[in-house]
Amino acid sequence: MAKIRIYELAKELQVENKALVKEVRSLGIEIKGVMSTLSDDEADRVRREHGSGGARPSAPAAGGAKPKQKASPAPSARPIRRRAKGPRPAVKEREKEREREIEEAQRITVTPSPAPVSTPSTPIRRRAPEPRRPAVVPSEASAASPAAAVQRPSAPASTPAPAPASSTPAPAPAPAPEPEPVVEEPRVPPKVGDRIELPKGTRRFRGGLAAKLEKQEKDDEVRAAEVAEDERRVAAEAEREAEKAAAEAAAEEAARPAREADARRVVRNEDGVIVAAASKRSEPKILGFISLPTSPRRQQVIITEANKGRTEGRATARKRREERAQQRGRRPRSRFRRDRGGPKQVSTVEMSEAKKRIRVDEAIQISDMAHQMGVKASRLIRTLWGMGMRNITINNAVDVETAELVAAEFGYTIENVSFQEDEFIGAYEDEGELRAPVVTIMGHVDHGKTTLLDHIRKSQVAGGEAGGITQHIGAYRVETDQGPVVFIDTPGHEAFGAMRSRGAAVTDIVVLIVAADDGVMPTTREAIAHAKEAEVPIVVAINKIDKPDSNVGRVEQMLMKEGLVGEKFGGETTIAHISAKTGEGVNELLESLAVQAEVLELRAPVEGPAAGTVIESRVDKGRGTVATVLVQAGELHKGDIVVANEFSGKVRGLYTPAGKKVKNALPSTPVELLGLDGAPPAGERFHVVDSEKDARQIVSHRREQRRRKESVLSGPSLLERIKSKKVPSLKIVIKADVQGSAEALKNTLEELSVEKVRVEVIQAGVGAINETDVKLAAAAENPLIIGFNVKTVGKAAPLAEHEKIPIETFSVIYEATDRIRERMIDLLEPEYREVAQGVAEVRALFPIPRLGVVAGCRVIKGSVTRSSYIRVRRDNRVIYEGKIGSLRVFKDDVREVKEGMECGIVVEGFSEVEPEDLLEAYELETIRPEL
Numbered sequence: 001m002a003k004i005r006i007y008e009l010a011k012e013l014q015v016e017n018k019a020l021v022k023e024v025r026s027l028g029i030e031i032k033g034v035m036s037t038l039s040d041d042e043a044d045r046v047r048r049e050h051g052s053g054g055a056r057p058s059a060p061a062a063g064g065a066k067p068k069q070k071a072s073p074a075p076s077a078r079p080i081r082r083r084a085k086g087p088r089p090a091v092k093e094r095e096k097e098r099e100r101e102i103e104e105a106q107r108i109t110v111t112p113s114p115a116p117v118s119t120p121s122t123p124i125r126r127r128a129p130e131p132r133r134p135a136v137v138p139s140e141a142s143a144a145s146p147a148a149a150v151q152r153p154s155a156p157a158s159t160p161a162p163a164p165a166s167s168t169p170a171p172a173p174a175p176a177p178e179p180e181p182v183v184e185e186p187r188v189p190p191k192v193g194d195r196i197e198l199p200k201g202t203r204r205f206r207g208g209l210a211a212k213l214e215k216q217e218k219d220d221e222v223r224a225a226e227v228a229e230d231e232r233r234v235a236a237e238a239e240r241e242a243e244k245a246a247a248e249a250a251a252e253e254a255a256r257p258a259r260e261a262d263a264r265r266v267v268r269n270e271d272g273v274i275v276a277a278a279s280k281r282s283e284p285k286i287l288g289f290i291s292l293p294t295s296p297r298r299q300q301v302i303i304t305e306a307n308k309g310r311t312e313g314r315a316t317a318r319k320r321r322e323e324r325a326q327q328r329g330r331r332p333r334s335r336f337r338r339d340r341g342g343p344k345q346v347s348t349v350e351m352s353e354a355k356k357r358i359r360v361d362e363a364i365q366i367s368d369m370a371h372q373m374g375v376k377a378s379r380l381i382r383t384l385w386g387m388g389m390r391n392i393t394i395n396n397a398v399d400v401e402t403a404e405l406v407a408a409e410f411g412y413t414i415e416n417v418s419f420q421e422d423e424f425i426g427a428y429e430d431e432g433e434l435r436a437p438v439v440t441i442m443g444h445v446d447h448g449k450t451t452l453l454d455h456i457r458k459s460q461v462a463g464g465e466a467g468g469i470t471q472h473i474g475a476y477r478v479e480t481d482q483g484p485v486v487f488i489d490t491p492g493h494e495a496f497g498a499m500r501s502r503g504a505a506v507t508d509i510v511v512l513i514v515a516a517d518d519g520v521m522p523t524t525r526e527a528i529a530h531a532k533e534a535e536v537p538i539v540v541a542i543n544k545i546d547k548p549d550s551n552v553g554r555v556e557q558m559l560m561k562e563g564l565v566g567e568k569f570g571g572e573t574t575i576a577h578i579s580a581k582t583g584e585g586v587n588e589l590l591e592s593l594a595v596q597a598e599v600l601e602l603r604a605p606v607e608g609p610a611a612g613t614v615i616e617s618r619v620d621k622g623r624g625t626v627a628t629v630l631v632q633a634g635e636l637h638k639g640d641i642v643v644a645n646e647f648s649g650k651v652r653g654l655y656t657p658a659g660k661k662v663k664n665a666l667p668s669t670p671v672e673l674l675g676l677d678g679a680p681p682a683g684e685r686f687h688v689v690d691s692e693k694d695a696r697q698i699v700s701h702r703r704e705q706r707r708r709k710e711s712v713l714s715g716p717s718l719l720e721r722i723k724s725k726k727v728p729s730l731k732i733v734i735k736a737d738v739q740g741s742a743e744a745l746k747n748t749l750e751e752l753s754v755e756k757v758r759v760e761v762i763q764a765g766v767g768a769i770n771e772t773d774v775k776l777a778a779a780a781e782n783p784l785i786i787g788f789n790v791k792t793v794g795k796a797a798p799l800a801e802h803e804k805i806p807i808e809t810f811s812v813i814y815e816a817t818d819r820i821r822e823r824m825i826d827l828l829e830p831e832y833r834e835v836a837q838g839v840a841e842v843r844a845l846f847p848i849p850r851l852g853v854v855a856g857c858r859v860i861k862g863s864v865t866r867s868s869y870i871r872v873r874r875d876n877r878v879i880y881e882g883k884i885g886s887l888r889v890f891k892d893d894v895r896e897v898k899e900g901m902e903c904g905i906v907v908e909g910f911s912e913v914e915p916e917d918l919l920e921a922y923e924l925e926t927i928r929p930e931l
């Protein structure tokens with residue numbers, strides 16, 4: 001049996017698909033949609049109910065001719081638009097539209113249909129459309145238009161009369177309207193060419209259009225009522241839900257003390273600043289930790305499920321609305337749907353877990369993350385703000401940890417695809433074999449650190465040092481009677497504060513050396529602070545006890561004030577009394593160190609890849625990069641692949657600090673390492689890795705990381721910084737033989753900055769002064785290049801001369817600081833000092849035409865010179881200050897007039913000089929300003 005689809009039937013019946021679907025359902029026939037099929041019986045039933053004949057259009061003999069004649073396509077082709085939202089079209093509008101339709105229809109001359117017309121004998125008749133509103137067409141309409149005079153069949157559309165193809169006359173002046181007689185329904189079907197006059201006020205539509213319009217209208221009304229009801233119900237439900245939620249929240253709040261509630265909803269950092277807060281609507285929960293940009297420490301953050309309640313409310317309401325709409329067999333209406341075209345294919349398939357994963361390499365930009373999750377970046381930013389990251393913008397990137405927290409809020413997970421150094425570099429425990437203690441000697445300048453070390457290792461380090469001051473960290477392993485000890489000789493000069501702190505970071509014990517004749521000095525206190533910060537035990541060595549002016553008791557008292565109480569006073573600090581010069585007490589000191597080491601029970605693994613710390617590094621002309629490293633774990637071999645900071649290389653050679661070649665080095669051994677492709681900064685960790693490829697990967701990853709960090713810093717570029725000028729500033733490029741010196745110099749010189757003039761080190765590096773350094777300096781105002789134990793190479797010198805950039809080299813740090821101070825002063829505005837010369841007394845006045853008033857004077861004290869400044873004093877009051885305009889003796893201009901002589905003086909710009917005025921002559925001497 002043939003079936004017909006809904007849309008086919010709708011076409012046949014000339015109704016909208018949706019309307020027919022509804023109609024069919026209302027007949028109790030279950031269908032899914034327009035693609036559903038109907039059996040013949042069902043279709044006939046629908047046709048009957050719809051008002052058409054039961055016969056299918058394919059059976060014209062049955063009288064199922066199309067209900068309308070072929071006519072003007074305009075009215076039927078017009079789509080019927082509905083409003084999905086907002087008020088329905090105004091009734092007036094609709095009526096106007098209907099009037100237009102009717103006018104249109106009335107203008108049409110019925111054309112003969114090729115199809116056989118239905119005859120009265122036709123068994124199935126179509127229902128004639130009954131206009132709901134009679135007399136919509138005003139009588140004037142028919143009179144105004146000649147078309148209105150065209151007679152038409154007033155019979156139902158099922159009996160269309162043949163009519164001329166087109167007889168619409170041209171517009172002509174209309175005759176006066178006359179009441180039209182009511183035309184009776186013709187009993188005989190009209191023939192082709194017959195004119196049928198419509199009764200006035202009769203609404204005539206062509207077949208399906210009338211039905212369609214009527215149906216549409218009904219449908220609209222029903223739908224509007226449904227929508228109104230639907231919206232009313234949703235609004236009521238939402239209101240009920242809101243009331244319920246508010247009541248629950250109020251009850252909960254009332255049950256919980258306010259303070260507790262607050263405490264659970266905010267997270268404060270150590271300074272009491274709120275760094276995260278939960279929404280009041282939701283119960284906060286701690287999901288993880290996050291590093292906040294404002295604090296180096298990790299902060300506990302409450303990740304709130306903000307707006308959860310509200311979102312659920314909306315979602316529930318929407319879901320219910322959809323269900324109801326489904327039950328009624330129509331598509332749920334969306335308040336925000338704009339496109340009212342055909343239904344869209346919307347996938348409701350839940351995104352798979354795999355797709356809800358975002359791959360993050362180190363960091364991800366907010367915009368990128370939002371894009372990948374399909375949410376607005378503003379939502380993401382709001383979430384981050386909620387976590388306390390207030391400064392975040394769309395262009396910022398978040399790290400993996402932060403991304404994980406944020407992604408979780410949106411139901412996503414983060415896949416960390418960043419490079420993991422741990423896969424290449426193993427961590428080591430402080431377990432294994434006993435190892436030698438690493439001892440750092442700290443103390444004030446000249447208190448005897450180097451001499452002590454010198455005595456211990458029986459060499460003459462102090463004698464060979466430039467300027468007699470230790471310039472860089474030295475690390476030495478010394479075999480004592482009590483066992484091996486590694487000494488790190490940090491410089492005592494305050495300029496080396498940074499290096500000293502690194503020394504404390506690798507050290508096990510600090511030997512604080514204090515000269516018995518000098519006592520606790522500022523650097524001594526600094527050293528104590530460093531040691532305490534590093535939580536390293538301190539052994540005090542009171543030195544120079546051989547000196548006659550030494551006062552051990554006084555020093556011990558001073559130490560007590562610093563919290564270092566000797567054992568003999570009931571404290572815990574070991575205090576040794578020594579003379580580094582004579583060696584007295586040094587053995588006792590070493591014994592104390594051995595005891596301390598034993599207590600500490602220092603261990604390290606001796607197997608496995610080596611790791612340790614760079615103590616110092618420099619670029620040696622013949623040997624390349626020489627890094628002094630302290631092995632702290634594993635065994636370092638010649639041929640190992642080493643990575644330190646952003647440098648790597650194969651170990652070409654290992655040497656003891658004394659220059660002895662060795663093949664390997666165990667924990668607590670300082671060695672000079674050759675083979676790195678650059679000088680890593682002191683304090684950096686070094687690691688042995690499996691292969692050169694691994695080393696390259698690590699290095700490139702570290703470089704990339706650094707670049708990222710630099711790009712995140714939104715500060716001015718190097719060049720911008722160079723060019724920026726507020727107060728005069730000396731811009732320095734430092735080149736030093738070793739990294740430690742470069743850094744120390746940088747710190748020292750920058751500390752010289754004062755309010756009037758600043759010192760800015762634009763670069764501090766290792767190696768000879770080259771052209772690049774000069775070019776860099778050339779971009780700056782007031783540039784200066786400083787070399788520390790390095791030379792100038794290549795074209796650097798002539799280029800610097802051409803660019804007028806001074807290059808100064810030093811081998812002792814304080815010389816450099818003195819020179820920089822001078823340079824800083826050069827940048828200051830000059831200052832002047834008044835130097836009195838003499839006094840002349842006015843005796844008489846001589847008005848001279850070209851010169852003005854000449855004061856005839858006698859020099860009563862000192863002398864007066866032509867270039868003198870003059871102060872005019874009358875009755876002990878200064879009444880004018882200016883310069884000498886003319887100085888003459890008789891008629892001759894002179895340079896100087898000495899005491900006792902008479903002269904004529906013209907005070908520039910002042911002619912009110914009077915006898916007995918005193919003219920005080922002085923000079924302004926330029927003096928160098930002070931910092």
Ligand SMILES: Nc1nc2c(ncn2[C@@H]2O[C@H](COP(=O)(O)OP(=O)(O)OP(=O)(O)O)[C@@H](O)[C@H]2O)c(=O)[nH]1
Nearest residue numbers: 446447448449450451469470492493544579580581
């Ligand atoms: N009389 C006497 N002089 C000492 C003693 N120890 C050091 N000196 C002298 O003190 C001066 C400074 O000694 P250094 O060992 O260079 O002092 P330092 O603390 O290493 O100084 P920096 O390297 O500048 O930090 C030298 O002239 C030493 O000879 C000592 O025990 N007795």
